[in-house]
Amino acid sequence: MSAIPIFSFRISMHGAKYMNSTRKTKKQLIEELDALKERILELETLGKASEQSKREFGKKIGRYFPQVEHMDEAIYVLFDRKYEFVNNKFAELFGVTEDEACSPDFDPMTLVAPESRKFVKNKYRLTSSGEFMTQQYEFTGLKKDGSKIECETFVLLIPYKWGVAIHGMLRNISVRKRIDEELQRSRSDLQIVLNSIPTSIYYLDRNHHFIRANKAFCKSLGLPMESIIGKTIAEIFPNLPKEQLSSFFEINNTVINTGNPKRGFIEILPSLRGRKWFQNDRIPYLDENGNIVGIICISIDISDLRETEEKLWYLSFHDVLTGLYNRTYFEEELLRHEYGRQFPLSVVTVKIDNLQEVNKRDGIAAGNDLLRRTAKLMKIFRTEDVAARISGDKFAILLPTAEKSIGENAIIRLKNALESQDKHPNNAPLNLSFRVTTVEKRGCSLVDVLKQAEAAIA
Template sequence: MMSRVHDVHSKNEVLLKILCGFYLISLGVHFIARGDISALPLPVSVALGSVLLLIVLGRRYPVLTMISMVCSPYVFILALSAAYLSPYSFILLSIALLVSLIYLDIRIVLFSSLLYLSTAIYWFAVLRRAGMAAGSEHNNMIYVAMFVLYVVVFSWVLIHFIKGRWSKSERGLTSINHILESIDITAWVYDLGSSQLILSPGIRRLTGLPAEALTDFRTLLKLVDPADIPLVQHSQKEMIMRRKEVLLECRLRHIDGEIYWVQVRGTPQLNELGHLVQLEGVIIDITDSKEREECMEYLAYHDDLTGLPNRAFFHMRLQQYINESVGSIALMFIDLDNFKSINDTYGHYAGDRLLQEIARRLSRQIRESDLICRLGGDEFLILLVNSDENLARKVAERINASLSEPFHCNEHQLHASASIGIHYSPDGCGDLEQMISKADEAMYEAKRKGRCRYSVDQSPI
């Protein structure tokens, strides 16, 4: 209903411009025919133009405005013929009949045709009284009636044809929208002239808002994750200033708080003069693939049993610390003393549960700036940043104290201890494999001393 009213308003505005031209041409033709404008109905022209302008700009009564627009040419022609009787007026009147086609409504065409016939009857009556058309009224009315019938039939065929094409286009657009919704793609167009954003219905699933509520770019930008707003604004500038196609990934926040990852593709569109007129593209929901990507990345750098970082992550982070020159570091190699016997006695399930609990206890003994990883089996590494030998010794003592507390699994009470080797690097430099090797040697030294101990290696690498 609202789209129909908006359509009538738009056509009223177009017809107002056409009628203004119609009045000016009519006055011009009669001025050329007579050579002066003294008898022309200028007050009527100004009054009609003013009234039509006010009701069109008011946009309150679209149907009444439409009827007024159709009637106004006939009022003007009657006023014109009252001032100066000329066949030119009747020719111009036929144009008034044809302009009613702009509404593509056969009812308006029929209404205009009735006005045309009524005006023609009045016209011939005036001519007969003036003695200018005696004896020819019958034939002239036949011609007028045939012309009106032709205009009505032509209008009906044209309206039926255009609406048929529109219907096919709308069905095709509906099908395209259904397809876009089913594959999680939202099409978008940003008109630079009107600063209006047009989105396909699929945007509702990503934002919770209908496309009609997001006709302004700034409104949509408010739904973008704050961390991604500079990237979106930069991409828009790239399209407008450098006229480049863009491809970016950002996060959209649904009104219920859920976050969607989307891929935005944008292309600048130029007119035939090479001027940038609009931006257009698609928004693709990539949340599932992004989650899979993040999951794969997590698994690539974390141990799937304990959730701790693995050797690859440990190596990457250590290299980062070395490059940033964070200062002295201490590397701790931890090996459980009796893990194999627990596996053999209670089974692998109990062994796995034990490793998970040990991982949690070890994590509680270090700072947030430090790093722990599981090498594999029953071996763990801990990296202490900005540490000295005394701090490393205290951490080792806390670890042994923590592991001395019994573990409970399936009503069994398990006991575990660890041998710890420590390699200290005052300058924070060195090769990871060599550092691990040195810490490993210190760990075996601790085992030789009786297990549940720690040993420090300070030999240079």
């Protein structure tokens, strides 16, 4: 029973103590009110100082960029992940006020599109760690109304307060990006068209670098496109002769400097499949402003035609069966030497005496073998001598600067070679007649000399 009053007494004492602690005198209340006023005044002073600091910083930026408010670029200063300063252009670009952007509660990431935030945050992180001093990059911005803009920013670090601030210049490049995308689509469409053309087409810049080529050109050289684009012809084919490279560059420079096309000229280029002949038309390559920025070359691969021409030329001056020159070429050589200075000269004539007999007895194939064996005997002559099959069973050899003794010595060598050939057990007998005719000086027809020699050996 006695414990209950004691408990009640303790509660009463505690309550009395609490009542006494909350009861303040008028003097104490006035003192606390004065202290509160001083604190409010102190905070207001700090706020004014902060505003003054911002204004002074803005003035400093204004002095640093006298026309900062009139510049076409948006200017901003970022410190401790907050905007310290933005100019009117920046505010207009993103649809915010300057005060709104620079308020302590404003997050700069709200002006960055979600797909670019990770990228921009990483740039801020690199900046805060001092890993770079200046940088340029692009990102997608986000206006206050939710629309997106493409931005390009240039940033540098400037000392500020207790650390370093990001001083940036920002441009709206949305139009440029759209143009670039359109150009890229146009280039892609152009490349598709170029690749559908069977004729080789390529573009060169003013420094002779390949900037575009179609599949036909790449195929003609036997090289992939990545081995061509961005390189010069000298880099692609480092072993090209200097005179060929000089001609290639000279034609390019002429077209670029004069603005006049160059058409129909032939060039030889190497390829993985051997030499290639191209018939070229080169015309100036103009940009959208009409400036010459390079050349466009339309190049027709005429290698097959050229090879056919060479074969026709070979056939027109060579005997198909023996591989020696024919009578047409031999007579042209006689005419060329007729007024030359390589006198005296000799003409050796050779006739297969038993050709018709072998043809009748053993067939044309056996007779052809005699012709080929006779042609092999011509290897004993000098490189400057001209050997030819001038008729069905006759051969002639032109020996420039050769008196009669040299011609007679050549006949001796022919006979020795024939004896060695006849010793082969598989060879049928080959009967040959020889004659040498020497012309001491100019003044007579060498073609007539040949005809007389033929008649004499018949």
